[in-house]
Amino acid sequence: MSMFPAMMRIKILGLLALPFALSGCDTLSGMTGAKGDWPYASLGNRTPLLVAHRGASGHMPEHTLEGYQRALNDGADCIEPDLVFSKDGVLVARHDTYLSTTTDVASKPEFASRKRKSPDPEFSDREDWWAADFTLAELKTLRAVQPFKGRPKTFDGLYQIPTFDEVLELAKSRVTVTSEPVCVYPEAKSPAYHAGIGHADMAEKILASLKKHGMDDAGSRVFIQSFEPDFVKKIDAMTDLPVVMLVSDKAALDAAMAMPGAPFWQGLGPNTGMLRDANGKSTGVIEAAHAKGIPVHPWTFRDDQPIDGKPIATSMKEFFALGIDGFFTDFAITGYAVRNDVLHGVD
Ligand code: G3P
Ligand code: CA
Secondary structure, three states, X not given: OOOOOHHHHHHHHXXXXXXXXXXXXOOOOOOOOOOOOOOOOOHHHOOOEEEEEOOOOOOXXXXXHHHHHHHHHOOOOEEEOEEEEOOOOOEEEOOOOEOOOOEOHHHOHHHHHHOEEOOOHHHXXXXXXXXXXXXXXXXXXXXXXXXXXXXXXXXXXXXXXXXXXXXXXXXXXXXXXXXXXXXEOOEEOOHXXXXXXXXXXXXXXXHHHHHHOOOOOOOOOEOEEEOOHHHHHHHHOOOOOOEEEEEOOHHHHHHHHOOOOOXXXXXXXXXXXXXXXXXXXXXXXXXXXXXXXXXXXXXXXXOOEOEOOXXXXXXXXXXXXXXXXXXXXXXXXXXXXXXXXXHOXXX
């Protein structure tokens, strides 16, 4: 008897098939996918998926169509839209439920009176402009800005906030640099908060958009992710797509694992800090997930935020050697180059 319930078996089989779908065949493509093409202990020794974290967020304002385009040009397999609701219930790509750090809203006199105390319990002390107070038409009048210090401001004020539907249209309209279909990795941000302020069910809305674009069956190049285990459990029961449990620390992983039916996810998205001990040895999180056939996609690799003080290329290689199956990076171009070095035996 299998250790996995039937649905989970189907989903894991679908998930393991995803890299094949991405590579198009079971041969070394020099990119993601073929079984045995990778020298490290990822599942099936397949090349780790390169997920463009918030787009090309190291170079351009995060969560813009132009940023996702650049990330794909830079070698990403997947683009990652974080999702929140507008006032009129449209899913839009934003990392935060507030708007001041990633848009020019503060410079718009017509919205000055909208600034208010947080409706989001996660940011209870914050005064800001909140996506949930703006209709889609109003959000579309804003322009994205670079929120990270030290990153280029060149593109500030140029690009709109995209809807999830627009992100999916973009994904369908093009391919990766190796001519593979584009993978989309949406994250439901704060689903409990959105439900609490009266929005429609986030799981239903995400799945409805995916269905509308023909990206909702087990073979679709989509992973759905969330930090909220209740949401992960709920949406897992609603879809054949692989669902990814995001965890910031071991306590969060343990809490999710303690829930009835766990693991009800087909991918694990841990903080990189959970995967190694102080001596750089594996903490066993990867091995435990792999023992259940669950791939591990840690976050976040950033050229300008070294891990343990090392160049990010060195850190990427160290985490590859641990056996990760995918990785989120703000700098897809770096991830692509480092991954290719490993594939081709370049030091
Ligand atoms: O979704 C993986 C990673 O993006 C989680 O961190 O806060 O950047 O969404 P965050
Ligand atoms: Ca995210």
